[in-house]
Amino acid sequence: MDRHTKMKTREDSSCNVYLNGLGLGSIAAAMYLIQKADFDASNIHIFEQMGATELVGGSCDASELTVDEQPAYSMQGSRMFEDRVYPCTKELWSIIPYNDDESCLQDHQKNREECRVHTVVRLLHEHGETDTGYRLGLNTAEKLKMARLLATPEFAIPDGAKITDIFGEAFFTSNFWYMWRALFAFQPWHSAVEMKRYMRLFFHEMPNMDTMVALERTRFTNFHSFILPALRFMQNKGVNVHYNSRISDVDFKADSTGQERWIELIHLETGSGKPKPSIQVHDTDLVFLTIGSIVSNASFGAHDRPVDKPALDAQNLGGAWTLWKKIAAKQSDFGRPEQFLRDISQSTMMTFTVTFRGGLFQRKFEWLVERQMGRQSPLPITASPWILHLHTYRQPLFPDQPRDTCVIWVTALGSNRIGTFVNKTMPECTGREILEELLGHLQFNHDEGEKNEILDTSTCIPCLLPYCTSQFLGRARGDRPAVVPEGSQNFALLGQFVEIPDGIVFTTEYSVLGAIHAVKRFVEPSLEVPPMYFGQHQPLTAVAVARALMR
Numbered sequence: 102m103d104r105h106t107k108m109k110t111r112e113d114s115s116c117n118v119y120l121n122g123l124g125l126g127s128i129a130a131a132m133y134l135i136q137k138a139d140f141d142a143s144n145i146h147i148f149e150q151m152g153a154t155e156l157v158g159g160s161c162d163a164s165e166l167t168v169d170e171q172p173a174y175s176m177q178g179s180r181m182f183e184d185r186v187y188p189c190t191k192e193l194w195s196i197i198p199y200n201d202d203e204s205c206l207q208d209h210q211k212n213r214e215e216c217r218v219h220t221v222v223r224l225l226h227e228h229g230e231t232d233t234g235y236r237l238g239l240n241t242a243e244k245l246k247m248a249r250l251l252a253t254p255e256f257a258i259p260d261g262a263k264i265t266d267i268f269g270e271a272f273f274t275s276n277f278w279y280m281w282r283a284l285f286a287f288q289p290w291h292s293a294v295e296m297k298r299y300m301r302l303f304f305h306e307m308p309n310m311d312t313m314v315a316l317e318r319t320r321f322t323n324f325h326s327f328i329l330p331a332l333r334f335m336q337n338k339g340v341n342v343h344y345n346s347r348i349s350d351v352d353f354k355a356d357s358t359g360q361e362r363w364i365e366l367i368h369l370e371t372g373s374g375k376p377k378p379s380i381q382v383h384d385t386d387l388v389f390l391t392i393g394s395i396v397s398n399a400s401f402g403a404h405d406r407p408v409d410k411p412a413l414d415a416q417n418l419g420g421a422w423t424l425w426k427k428i429a430a431k432q433s434d435f436g437r438p439e440q441f442l443r444d445i446s447q448s449t450m451m452t453f454t455v456t457f458r459g460g461l462f463q464r465k466f467e468w469l470v471e472r473q474m475g476r477q478s479p480l481p482i483t484a485s486p487w488i489l490h491l492h493t494y495r496q497p498l499f500p501d502q503p504r505d506t507c508v509i510w511v512t513a514l515g516s517n518r519i520g521t522f523v524n525k526t527m528p529e530c531t532g533r534e535i536l537e538e539l540l541g542h543l544q545f546n547h548d549e550g551e552k553n554e555i556l557d558t559s560t561c562i563p564c565l566l567p568y569c570t571s572q573f574l575g576r577a578r579g580d581r582p583a584v585v586p587e588g589s590q591n592f593a594l595l596g597q598f599v600e601i602p603d604g605i606v607f608t609t610e611y612s613v614l615g616a617i618h619a620v621k622r623f624v625e626p627s628l629e630v631p632p633m634y635f636g637q638h639q640p641l642t643a644v645a646v647a648r649a650l651m652r
């Protein structure tokens with residue numbers, strides 16, 4: 102049976118598609134199957150380990166809580182987008198209905214017209230010194246190293262090479278690095294190959310690193326702006342979402358030559374690990390598995406309580422990692438999950454969400470950055486030992502947020518260091534103490550009365566993500582499997598830990614791109630994969646970048 106015949110069989114018969122998790126990879130695959138491949142939605146089964154009322158959306162979560170009878174909000178992650186680097190994400194938004202008349206993309210474009218980012222204060226240095234970020238601050242030697250990295254083919258970069266193997270000390274104290282790190286969460290010990298891929302794909306944005314005019318955010322949280330509309334659409338179409346159900350393992354079979362492989366059985370368990378009946382998978386069925394998750398083992402704290410210590414033993418490792426470890430032990434070309442789990446001191450990121458009531462913080466912040474909420478890019482606080490980056494949004498960020506509240510979200514890449522204003526590491530601090538540290542760096546602590554008013558009328562919820570930047574750890578060829586491993590007849594692998602040439606991990610784009618490849622390979626060969634844009638091939642862009650680097 103040739104490939105095309107198999108695809109026709111899938112279209113015509115009642116073949117089922119099984120996916121693990123309501124992360125973006127699964128959601129994108131389901132949306133493309135329904136909207137671009139005319140696939141019968143009722144034959145799609147998504148197994149999510151969480152319960153229906155728990156965190157859903159994987160990394161793209163959003164939680165609304167009540168704390169002391171007041172609304173408070175929390176997100177593990179939050180995303181920034183750009184037009185040329187995100188063609189797949191944008192295409193996905195175009196096929197998710199936002200309301201009766203518009204797609205998520207149409208609503209996004211309207212929101213962007215209403216509120217564009219144009220930053221004035223791009224960096225905040227020691228003692229509250231503001232900086233426009235116009236000067237990138239790279240010396241000639243570091244610029245040449247950047248040019249060399251861009252020109253070096255990936256295969257010529259040694260396995261496991263780190264960013265520190267490429268750049269010298271001066272690079273890591275430049276404005277360029279402070280701004281770059283704030284956008285993408287790179288650490289000096291992260292992979293040189295990932296750095297190169299980001300530099301290639303964001304090359305055309307280097308001249309805009311000060312104003313960040315191309316930065317896009319969704320109208321509300323990412324969950325409310327495109328995950329929830331997708332879930333509603335899928336539910337209306339009849340997609341089967343099985344909550345509290347984890348794919349714990351799968352069994353493979355091969356033909357006599359061992360070259361063609363199928364998944365033949367899916368093992369299921371409840372979220373708490375109790376076995377559930379297995380599923381027999383037919384040769385014409387499909388199984389799309391998300392492997393590894395950057396929000397696995399997340400732990401949370403509260404305004405008056407530090408984050409819980411995350412349980413990281415083998416029993417508690419989330420479903421995406423456990424599944425990958427099991428299948429990688431059975432199939433030699435399925436990558437090496439342990440490479441990405443090897444050292445949480447190199448992959449941990451902390452984030453916190455603050456709900457301010459009463460308007461004082463918002464007024465002070467807008468005055469500081471000379472911008473209204475929503476028109477400001479992430480603000481790196483360069484002197485902060487916790488390496489804080491402050492993300493502000495057009496309000497309301499949550500659709501039901503009361504008028505006098507303002508929600509912000511902050512990332513920390515150096516959480517294990519002692520803070521400047523609180524004499525503790527971040528995981529030791531309550532949400533209130535973490536906020537106190539932030540207010541100190543913003544110089545909002547000079548007036549004791551105002552500082553206490555902000556601390557007393559806000560709710561800060563910290564979150565610790567031990568594997569958040571694990572996808573950036575130095576890696577070797579073969580550490581990540583292909584989306585469709587050689588000889589696969591009915592399965593594909595999705596998420597942040599597959600290998601997609603030239604693609605950049607830690608993005609929605611990567612999860613959507615993988616899903617498109619999987620659907621194209623098995624169901625709809627005519628599907629077009631939106632092309633990547635490489636600005637360095639445009640002479641005018643190259644000149645603009647060269648000029649920016651001179652600043």
Ligand SMILES: Cc1cc2nc3c(=O)[nH]c(=O)nc-3n(C[C@H](O)[C@H](O)[C@H](O)COP(=O)(O)OP(=O)(O)OC[C@H]3O[C@@H](n4cnc5c(N)ncnc54)[C@H](O)[C@@H]3O)c2cc1C
Nearest residue numbers: 122124125126150159160178180181348394420421608609
């Ligand atoms: C802090 C942070 C900041 C980010 N910033 C940006 C940004 O600015 N721009 C950008 O483009 N991207 C950003 N991202 C990245 C982007 O959000 C993620 O890469 C993407 O959402 C990952 O989606 P995923 O499909 O791989 O799965 P995940 O989000 O990891 O979700 C996996 C889901 O599957 C479930 N699951 C896993 N295994 C199983 C199983 N075996 N059985 C049942 N259920 C299972 C999990 O419970 C979860 O719901 C950010 C992410 C984070 C965390």
